[in-house]
Amino acid sequence: MPDHATTARREPFGSRLAAAMTARGPLCVGIDPHPALLKGWGLDDDAAGLRRFSLTALEAVSQLAAAVKPQVALYERHGSAGMAVLEEVLAEARDQKVLTIADAKRGDIGSTMAAYADAWLRDGSPLAADSVTLSPYLGFESLRPALDLAAETGRGVFVLALTSNPEGASVQHAGGSDSVARRITTAAAAENDRYEGSLGSVGLVVGATVGNALDDLGLDLAAVRGPILAPGLGAQGATGADLLATFGAAYPLVLGTSSRDILAAGPESVRLRDAALRTLEGLRG
Numbered sequence: 001m002p003d004h005a006t007t008a009r010r011e012p013f014g015s016r017l018a019a020a021m022t023a024r025g026p027l028c029v030g031i032d033p034h035p036a037l038l039k040g041w042g043l044d045d046d047a048a049g050l051r052r053f054s055l056t057a058l059e060a061v062s063q064l065a066a067a068v069k070p071q072v073a074l075y076e077r078h079g080s081a082g083m084a085v086l087e088e089v090l091a092e093a094r095d096q097k098v099l100t101i102a103d104a105k106r107g108d109i110g111s112t113m114a115a116y117a118d119a120w121l122r123d124g125s126p127l128a129a130d131s132v133t134l135s136p137y138l139g140f141e142s143l144r145p146a147l148d149l150a151a152e153t154g155r156g157v158f159v160l161a162l163t164s165n166p167e168g169a170s171v172q173h174a175g176g177s178d179s180v181a182r183r184i185t186t187a188a189a190a191e192n193d194r195y196e197g198s199l200g201s202v203g204l205v206v207g208a209t210v211g212n213a214l215d216d217l218g219l220d221l222a223a224v225r226g227p228i229l230a231p232g233l234g235a236q237g238a239t240g241a242d243l244l245a246t247f248g249a250a251y252p253l254v255l256g257t258s259s260r261d262i263l264a265a266g267p268e269s270v271r272l273r274d275a276a277l278r279t280l281e282g283l284r285g
C-alpha cells in the first residue's frame with residue numbers, strides 16, 4: 001500500500017483510492033459511534049468511550065478496508081472533546097495507511113466554503129482527511145474552493161448526488177430529464193477532466209438503496225470517471241447484489257460503505273473483522 005502521509009501532495013486521491021480498491025476490494029467501513037453502539041460495546045457515551053470505540057474499530061479494519069469513513073456528526077455531539085478524538089482517529093488512520101473519508105457533508109457560500117476546505121483538505125490542518133463529503137445544494141460551483149484545494153493537495157471530495165434516504169428524491173429527482181442529480185453528475189464529470197488515470201478525485205455519493213433511479217433519470221455514472229461512494233448497505237437494507245443491479249456498468253467505480261451493520265459485531269476485533277469481510281464478500285460476489 002502507498003504511504004498516504006508522504007504521497008498526499010504527489011499522487012491524486014482518485015489514483016490512491018483506485019490502488020487501495022484494487023489491493024483490498026471495494027469496501028469502506030463507516031465509523032459511526034452511535035450512543036446505542038457505545039452502550040452495546042459496554043462503553044460510556046462520553047469522549048473516552050468514543051475514543052475507545054473509534055480506535056478499536058479502526059484498528060480492526062484498517063488492513064482490509066480500502067477506506068474508513070468517520071461520521072463527523074457523531075464526534076460533534078461530544079463538543080470539543082469529541083472533535084479532539086476525531087483528530088486522533090484521522091491521524092491514526094494515516095499511520096495505519098488506510099484512506100479516510102470525513103463524512104462532514106459541508107457546503108456553503110464560497111467564502112465560508114474556503115474555510116471548510118482549509119479544515120478538511122489543507123496540509124497541516126488537524127482535521128485534514130484524504131477526502132470529505134460535500135453538499136452541492138448551494139450550487140455545485142459554490143464548492144469551488146474545496147474542488148481546487150483538493151486538486152492542489154492530492155485529496156478528494158464526494159459530492160452528494162442521489163442520497164440513500166427516501167426523502168432525497170424530492171429534491172434530487174426534481175427537473176425531469178434535466179434533474180438536479182444529472183446536473184451534479186455532469187458537473188462532477190467535468191471536474192474529473194483535470195485528472196489522469198482510471199479514477200478522478202471528484203467522487204459522488206449515490207445510495208445503494210436508490211433502485212432504478214439511475215435508469216429513470218438517464219444517468220451514466222461510468223462517464224463521471226470518479227469514485228462512487230455507496231452508503232445504504234446493511235442497516236439501511238441494501239445488499240451487494242442490489243449494488244450490482246443498481247450500478248451496472250459503473251460498478252467498478254463503486255465503493256460500498258457500511259457502518260452500523262459492521263460495528264454492531266464489536267467490540268471484539270475478530271468479530272468486527274469477520275463482519276467487514278462478510279460485507280466485502282457480498283460486494284465481490
Ligand SMILES: O=c1ccn([C@@H]2O[C@H](COP(=O)(O)O)[C@@H](O)[C@H]2O)c(=O)[nH]1
Nearest residue numbers: 030071163164165231235236258259260
Ligand atoms: O446518502 C447518504 C449519505 C451518507 N450516509 C452516511 O453513511 C453512513 C451510513 O451508515 P449505516 O449505519 O451503514 O446506515 C452514515 O454515516 C450516514 O450519515 C448515508 O447513509 N446516506
